[in-house]
Amino acid sequence: MPSIAEKISNSRFVKGPVYAVVGMATWPGLSMVNKTEITGMENLHNLPSNNVLFVSNHQTYFADVITFIHIFCANFWGRTNRLGLPFYLLWPFTKVKFVAAEETMKSNLLSRIFAMAGAITVKRTWRAQGQEVQRERDTNDTSKINEALAKNWVITFPQGTTKPFAPGRKGTAHIIKDNRPIVIPVVINGFWRAFTKKGLSFKKKGSVLSIRIKEPMIIDYDAPADTILEQVMDAIEQSKKFMLKGKHHLMNALDK
Numbered sequence: 001m002p003s004i005a006e007k008i009s010n011s012r013f014v015k016g017p018v019y020a021v022v023g024m025a026t027w028p029g030l031s032m033v034n035k036t037e038i039t040g041m042e043n044l045h046n047l048p049s050n051n052v053l054f055v056s057n058h059q060t061y062f063a064d065v066i067t068f069i070h071i072f073c074a075n076f077w078g079r080t081n082r083l084g085l086p087f088y089l090l091w092p093f094t095k096v097k098f099v100a101a102e103e104t105m106k107s108n109l110l111s112r113i114f115a116m117a118g119a120i121t122v123k124r125t126w127r128a129q130g131q132e133v134q135r136e137r138d139t140n141d142t143s144k145i146n147e148a149l150a151k152n153w154v155i156t157f158p159q160g161t162t163k164p165f166a167p168g169r170k171g172t173a174h175i176i177k178d179n180r181p182i183v184i185p186v187v188i189n190g191f192w193r194a195f196t197k198k199g200l201s202f203k204k205k206g207s208v209l210s211i212r213i214k215e216p217m218i219i220d221y222d223a224p225a226d227t228i229l230e231q232v233m234d235a236i237e238q239s240k241k242f243m244l245k246g247k248h249h250l251m252n253a254l255d256k
Contacts, residue, residue: 010118015094018116019069023089026066026200031083033205034194036067038082040213043184044075049095050151053181055172057164057236058157059191061198062114065098067211068155068186069117072096094118097148098155110199118152120144124160142174149179158232162197165243168233173225176232183217185235 030036058064069092074083076093102121105111115121122141148154156175158168176183187210194207217235219228233239 012094015117016092018113019073019092019094020089022066022114022117023070023073023086023092026063027070027083027086027089029063029195029200029202030067030070030209033202034190034207034209036083036209036211038071038211038213040215041071041075041080043213043215044072045080047153047182047184050153051149051179051181052153052184053149053176053179054153054155054184054186055158055232055236056155056186056188057238058159058162059164059188059197060162060195061104062110062200063191063195064157064188065100065155066114066200067188067191067209068098069096071211071213072153095152096155097152099145099157101160107198120148120154142171142178145175146179149175149181154181158229158236159238162192165238165240168229168238170225170229172232173229176219176228177221177225180221183219183232183235185214185217185232187212187214187237 054068056064056068070083070086070088073088073092077088079088097118097120100115100119100121101124103124105115105119105121120141122144145154145156156172158172159166160169175181189210190208193204194202194209196203214235217231219231221228230239234241
């Protein structure tokens, strides 16, 4: 059972002001300094308010998720494929959670504030404090994600890293098998070019930020986890067959 503190932090009256502050601070970077191009928002229109899992590739620690929140709030106000002026922050859609590495969300003041917007903090099973590790999946982390899905939309990044075409983690497949959610794949691009990876500073102004929201996936929830993960990686265009089609991973390496 969630504690009283968790119930308070998850309430609209706490998350709403956090969304408003973070949203107003970041909207100019999405709509004025850079150009946000959104397709597929019609796939959000008739979704239930819970047990919806968004799976996406990952390019920055914060800008990706913040853009998702802007889009969900704009959708809540009836907009399609555009943000427009951020009046949606006056009464935002706050039934959103996102999976994030525990160490990332405790790394600085910005991350701690942003965590209040709905972070589900988990321990990485393969990396800790910059070092490669091997440890079992924490069942408490899984329970937190399952509980979040019961009441919210949840955003997760199956690769668990901003490195393009990195392998997906089986944890995502287990979440899908355990909860049988509606799974919405999203493909993003341009964020690595526009923003620094670990903050919200601009790296290249005037960049195009592309967000493609696809139709819900058709999934056999009884299939093996490996099969479901492979399907997810294809849907977010991060599998091996897409590696040969993409150039941004090479450009990203050259840009550093």
